[in-house]
Amino acid sequence: MSELIDTLASRLPAGAVRLKQRASALERRGDRWRIALADGDTLDADRVVVATESHVAARLLRYVDPQLGALLGEIVYASSATVSLGYRRADVPHPLDGFGFVVPHTEGRALLAGTFSSVKYPGRAPEGFVLLRAFLGGALGAAALEGRDDELAARARRELADALGVVDEPVLTRVHRHPASMPQYRLGHLDRVETIEHKLKSLPGLALAGSAYRGVGIADCVHSGETAAEYLL
Numbered sequence: 001m002s003e004l005i006d007t008l009a010s011r012l013p014a015g016a017v018r019l020k021q022r023a024s025a026l027e028r029r030g031d032r033w034r035i036a037l038a039d040g041d042t043l044d045a046d047r048v049v050v051a052t053e054s055h056v057a058a059r060l061l062r063y064v065d066p067q068l069g070a071l072l073g074e075i076v077y078a079s080s081a082t083v084s085l086g087y088r089r090a091d092v093p094h095p096l097d098g099f100g101f102v103v104p105h106t107e108g109r110a111l112l113a114g115t116f117s118s119v120k121y122p123g124r125a126p127e128g129f130v131l132l133r134a135f136l137g138g139a140l141g142a143a144a145l146e147g148r149d150d151e152l153a154a155r156a157r158r159e160l161a162d163a164l165g166v167v168d169e170p171v172l173t174r175v176h177r178h179p180a181s182m183p184q185y186r187l188g189h190l191d192r193v194e195t196i197e198h199k200l201k202s203l204p205g206l207a208l209a210g211s212a213y214r215g216v217g218i219a220d221c222v223h224s225g226e227t228a229a230e231y232l233l
Helices: 002-010 054-061 066-073 142-146 149-164 189-200 218-232
Strands: 023-029 032-037 042-045 048-050 077-088 100-102 111-116 129-137 172-183 206-208
Touching: 023 054, 048 054, 048 218, 054 066, 066 189, 077 142, 077 149, 111 149, 129 142, 129 149, 142 149, 149 172, 189 206, 206 218
Parallel strands: 048 206
Antiparallel strands: 023 032, 032 042, 077 129, 077 172, 100 111, 111 129
């Protein structure tokens, strides 16, 4: 994902991208928008695309339009974690003849899915090694994320061992947590999104984009961003 973002950023004018600048508030100033930054600085803009998670957008817009902020805050999110494990190829008995697997909830496992990352994305592991990634958490597995990072890694290793027969120690272990990052499209979601989009029409120069609205896949998010840009331009 970072390669995609870095490539996009490289095609923009120097200084057009400001990294690690947290927005703390958004307000309408006449026919323009003002973005307040956490460091006390401000940015003024003719048009703004808010591409955060909807619960962040709700906080940014709560004083611009309280009803819009409330609607955005009603979109529920789940948390997840990934455990990346590097192994010597000889220590993995499974042929890895695919891109990974998903685990049904009926299995009673913490593991939601496993990805053979170095098979799916060439170059993700050196010759003679493989990179596997375990996904845990989600709407039905929040309890799995309550443990420490080392406990998450141990749980992932045990369940990958059951699925793939890997019993040797990994040569690399990385745990990454993603709190409140997975939007849940509950019953009535599309009606809520249509109401949100209707309310945006009364706020010229403002658009929303991201996984919270009409699709969580990468292609969906790209389309969401393109649609927001076309709408504002």
